[in-house]
Amino acid sequence: MRRRGDRVGPADLVLEDGAELRVTDALPPDLPFGYHTLRRPGDDTPHLLIVSPGRCRPPDRRAWGWAVQLYAARSRTSWGVGDLADLRRLAGWAAGRGAGFLLVNPLHATAPVTPVQPSPYYPASRRFHSPLYLRVEDVPGAAGVLDEETIARGRALNDLPELDRDATWRLKLAALERVWESGPPGEEFELWRAGKGAGLEEFATWCVLAERHGPSWRAWPAGYRRPDGPAVARFARDHAPRVRFHAWLQWLTERQLATAAAGLPVIQDLPVGVDPDGADAWSWQDLLAQGVSVGAPGDEFNAAGQDWGLPPFVPWKLRQAGYRPFIDSVRATIAASGGLRIDHVMGLFRLWWIPSGASAAQGAYVRYPAGDLLDIVALESHRAGAPVIGEDLGTVEPGVRETLAERGLLSYRLLWFEQDDPAAWPESAMAAVTTHDLPTVAGLWTGSDLAEQRRLGLRPNEDGSRALRAALAAHGGLEPDADAAHAVLSAYRLLAKAPSLLLSATLDDALAVPERPNIPGADALRPNWRLPLPVPLEDLETLPLPRELGEILRAAVDADASPAGQRP
Structure with a gap:
């Protein structure tokens, strides 16, 4: 560069x-x-x-906010999955109580077929969003074609104890097709589509191919396995109306996301990589390493290491391509939002490559051009006017956090990980208690998270969990028989001591939910990424625990109302 x-x-x-x-x-x-x-x-x-400016844009001010698994945050008007209208509702509720942002799970596209991929961190594309999150009733023209029976069937999916993305997608797709057939979307859509260029057309073509031949491009007829082949060009011409339909779904999703984020900054999450069978892997297959996947070596929380099943970019090929895949992914994810969280930000420096058929422990680190990648992140942050958080948890090599701080990326500090008093945490950070992959406060405090891991036949860190609970009791002033709600408030009072620019609380903790959204390595054993919040948003907005938790963090922020970067 x-x-x-x-x-x-x-x-x-x-x-x-x-x-x-x-x-x-x-x-x-x-x-x-x-x-x-x-x-x-x-x-x-x-x-x-x-x-590039070299440094990311800092937050405009100190703020607190909610971390939200959007799919789990259903209202009574959802169709079985929390959607972008629910995100708009959450943003209004949060802003009204002094919150400064929402942090959401990745909203990226998956294959438009069933079964729908449940993990937000295994996207088909990091450049486009999932139309599963559309609120169908808000689509232009929907009022003229939607019948009460369809709406009732959609809302009845909220009664299921676990998310049924397949049922939701089948119902939404059929309804969206009826809207599409009722009349052309108009000039605004056509101008938007033209501005998106070849990338959108290629993605929409992949969607139609996936509908015809299945979600794995590697199993398609040979002529369709390369996006630049003549067979794909003929297919796109022959199926032009359906290609246009999938482009229209992206236009709708982008519009609804922008509306949801208009009232409160929404920080979106950028996953480490993409599904090897998905759209981005099809488009950029020549830049991806074959026969390897990325993951993490063993550590104190997972001695066996992790294999995420995501194909890595070959560093020199990525550079030779002008970093276009990385630029497009960062830009698409930070667009119409209030910030960007980069999952496993250490991957900008090095990634743990695991050969096919090998265990995670048999991998090796491969270096990436971190300076160039960070310059791109800084440029996109500058253009979007949005801060960037680097998820620097797990194995972090020396010098990485210092480099991220020099580049203006906020660190990510967790009460469950840090040994220091939160008052000693860095200012340039997002501070939180837990994440989607770690125990909730209620799960840790009651012991239910450990019990579930044992029941699933996993090997939990028993000593570490007990020590963490003892530390929460000691530093939070909790009696042994305190209930989960008191444990939640104590944990967030500790977090409120952190001077970090951003303070984040999960909606799971706000409702004292004992189950975490995801237990790594347990996809076949439990409903990872499929657990809804126990109450609809309408009830969440009236309950005392979310209000009290928010007041704790709001008081911490209000006590220091100076502009970010000007505090003593």
Whole structure:
């Protein structure tokens, strides 16, 4: 990646806005931030020139907010899965009580067929969103075609104790097809579609191919396995109306997400990678390493290590491609939001590659061009006007947190992980008690999380869990027979001592839910990613525990109302 003042010799420079400059020696010192093209005499291939501010934009102010598994946050008007109208409702409720943001699970696209992939961290694409989250009644034209029976069937799915994404998607897809058939979407959609370019068309074509031939492109007829082949071009022409329909679903999803995020910043989550059978892997297959997946080596919380089943980009191929897959993924995820959380941010520095057929313990680290990737993150943060949080949990090599701090990424600090008093945590951080992969406060305090792991035949860290519970009791002033609600409030009083710029609480803790959303490695043993909140949003808004928890964090933020970065 070149920088202002670098010597490049004679070259033609085409700026992102189309302006052309002649460079005789060094790059001009006043180049605008952006993605520019450098052409040298004699070079067959132009060079991508990325001019970055180098640092991410910080939060505008200190704030607290809610971490939300959107699919679990159902209202009485949902169709079995929390949707973007529910996100809008949550944002209004949270803002009305002083919250400054919502942190949501990844909302990225999965294959548009059943069974629907339940894990938000195993997306088919990081460039597009899942239309499963659409509120059908809010789609333009829906009022004229939706009947009461369909709406009632959708809302009846809320009565299920576990999410049935397949039933929800079948019902929503049929309803959306009826809306589509009732009339053309109009010029606004066509202009949006044209502006999205080839990437949207390729994704929409993949969706139609997945409907015809299944969700795994590697099992498709040979002619369809490459997006640039003549068979795919013919297929797209032959199925143009259906390709247009899937583009329309993306337009609807983008519009509803923007509406939901208009009243309160929504921080979106960027997963580590993508489904090897999905759209992005199909589009960028030449840039991905074959026969390996990424994961994590063993640590004190998981001695066997983890294999996430996600294919990694080959570092030199990613660079040769001008980092386009990474740029597109970051930009799409940070768009129309109030921030970006990068899952396993250490992957910008190195990733644990695991050969096919090997155990997670038999992997090895492969280095990535962290400087270039962080420059891209900073540029996209600057353009979106949004802060970035790096999820730096687990095995973090020396120097990574320091580098992230220099680049303006917020660290991610958890009460369950940190040994220090929260008052000693860094200011440049998002502070939380737990995550979707770790025990809830109620699960830890009551022992139900340990009991579930034992029941599933897993090997929980018994000593570590007991020590964590004892620490919560000691530092939180809890009696042994305290109930889960008191444990929740004590945990968040401890968290409120942190000087971190962002304080985050989960809705699971706000309702004293004992089950965590996900137990890693237990997908076949329990309903990971399929547990709804125990009450609808209408009830959550009236309960005392969410109100009291929010008041604890609001008081901590209000006690220090100075603008971010200007506090003593």
